[in-house]
Amino acid sequence: DAGVIQSPRHEVTEMGQEVTLRCKPISGHNSLFWYRQTMMRGLELLIYFNNNVPIDDSGMPEDRFSAKMPNASFSTLKIQPSEPRDSAVYFCASSPQGEGIYEQFFGPGTRLTVL
Amino acid sequence: RKEVEQDPGPFNVPEGATVAFNCTYSNSASQSFFWYRQDCRKEPKLLMSVYSSGNEDGRFTAQLNRASQYISLLIRDSKLSDSATYLCVVNPRGSSASKIIFGSGTRLSIRP
Numbered sequence: 001d002a003g004v005i006q007s008p009r010h011e012v013t014e015m016g017q018e019v020t021l022r023c024k025p026i027s028g029h030n031s032l033f034w035y036r037q038t039m040m041r042g043l044e045l046l047i048y049f050n051n052n053v054p055i056d057d058s059g060m061p062e063d064r065f066s067a068k069m070p071n072a073s074f075s076t077l078k079i080q081p082s083e084p085r086d087s088a089v090y091f092c093a094s095s096p097q098g099e100g101i102y103e104q105f106f107g108p109g110t111r112l113t114v115l
Numbered sequence: 116r117k118e119v120e121q122d123p124g125p126f127n128v129p130e131g132a133t134v135a136f137n138c139t140y141s142n143s144a145s146q147s148f149f150w151y152r153q154d155c156r157k158e159p160k161l162l163m164s165v166y167s168s169g170n171e172d173g174r175f176t177a178q179l180n181r182a183s184q185y186i187s188l189l190i191r192d193s194k195l196s197d198s199a200t201y202l203c204v205v206n207p208r209g210s211s212a213s214k215i216i217f218g219s220g221t222r223l224s225i226r227p
Contacts, residue, residue: 035217042217042218042219042220043159043202043217043219043220045214045215045216045217048214056214091158091159103149103161104161104215106158106159106160107158108157108158109158
């Protein structure tokens with residue numbers, strides 16, 4: 001199994017530009033999570049989906065952030081317009097759904113730098 | 116108060132030593148607990164789940180104290196490869212399809 005795939009692995013952009021991060025979850029996993037990690041705030045959950053439906057987006061910092069999951073094998077996180085304070089590592093994770101199955105499998109992350 | 120709190124460390128111990136760290140959580144109704152490990156510039160990975168009766172996996176022992184709302188991780192005979200950040204994780208609802216809360220992590224450095 002290829003694991004969770006994220007792209008790009010690194011992104012450097014200028015303030016005001018649109019940024020799109022992509023995630024392919026592990027095949028068969030029903031839940032998908034987007035996290036952001038910074039030194040100051042640690043690992044924060046931004047949004048998660050169950051069966052492609054957004055369940056909790058209370059962690060999305062503001063309207064500049066949006067996430068979609070058009071099908072079971074693909075999700076995007078978009079920042080428009082980007083700001084320097086958005087610089088962080090963004091992780092996507094997936095998990096099989098069901099009682100007794102708890103592990104979340106993380107992708108390698110996208111390291112975003114906004115200048 | 117943070118939902119999950121950890122001592123950020125760093126813990127700097129010699130190879131072969133035993134090291135332990137705790138994590139406290141605020142939601143007394145929390146259902147499931149875990150330790151994840153994150154290596155520098157890598158993604159978090161599950162180290163072990165934490166059960167009420169305590170559980171052991173080789174050199175690693177995890178314990179849960181519901182009355183005091185903390186979990187602990189003990190590493191015996193530490194190896195250089197144990198150097199990493201250890202993240203305490205709490206699942207308030209006990210289902211994989213729900214939000215889990217990560218602590219900010221405890222950094223461990225093992226010296227030769």
